[in-house]
Amino acid sequence: MRFFDTHAHYNDEVYDIDREEVLKKIRESGVEYIVNVGYNKVSSIDSINLSKKYDYIYSAIGVHPHDVENETAQDIYNVYNENDNKKIVAIGEIGLDYAFVKDNKLKQIALFESQIELANSLKLPILIHSRDAALDTYNVIKNKRAEYGTLFHCFQPSDDLVRLVLENGYMVAFGGNITFKRNEAFKKYIEQIPLSQIVIETDSPYLSPEPYRGKRNDSSNLDIICKKLSEYKGKDVEEVAEIVYNNAVKYFNI
DSSP: OOEEEEEEOTTSGGGTTTHHHHHHHHHHTTEEEEEEEOSSHHHHHHHHHHHHHOTTEEEEEOOOGGGTTTOOHHHHHHHHHHSOOTTEEEEEEEEEEOSSOOTTHHHHHHHHHHHHHHHHHHTOOEEEEEESOHHHHHHHHHHSOOTTOEEETTOOOOHHHHHHHHHHTOEEEEOGGGGSGGGTTHHHHHHHSOGGGEEEOOOBTSOOOTTSTTSOOOGGGHHHHHHHHHHHHTSOHHHHHHHHHHHHHHHTTO
């Protein structure tokens, strides 16, 4: 089986001691492509640099809502223009996060909308981060369409979001959290969403699947995620792996 990790952070400092060894192991496990995702200006530049070093790594650049007080869409536009942008395949991760800070919702929404506009101007798809903000995320993307593709990272389904996904043909990414026992409620949503709208991811070094939960994650665990997804869909794992791989290649135009 071959795999495409649509969301990882190999520029994270936890890989500083063994990054080369980890990436070698990943390649040997059947991972053919990785999108390394930025969440602010510095990490976006790091993602671009990783993509220049490894031919199978591509980059996404963007400002995570946690950095709403410090950075803007203009900063990401500057990153795009001032660096080698040939392997930048998306604007992300962008979106809304109300888990820890809720008094800056309007600023988060404005940053989210401005980065959607940036993605449209650069003719790139977006990667959405949404945590404890389903309704506002729903309203933003309903009113401001990303013209070149919408992908929900670490998809946290709700009735409204799933309906929006189905109505508009948006893509969703499932990761290690679908293996968690407390997330068995995902099953009903996964059954609703066609495989043609699904990709897989690890969010490495975070969100390791069972039985490695709590340990450092990496893309070699995609097979565990794919196996769980195939169980939920009631299909052969090799068939599912090939479908979600091709979905990712198409979405990122690789």
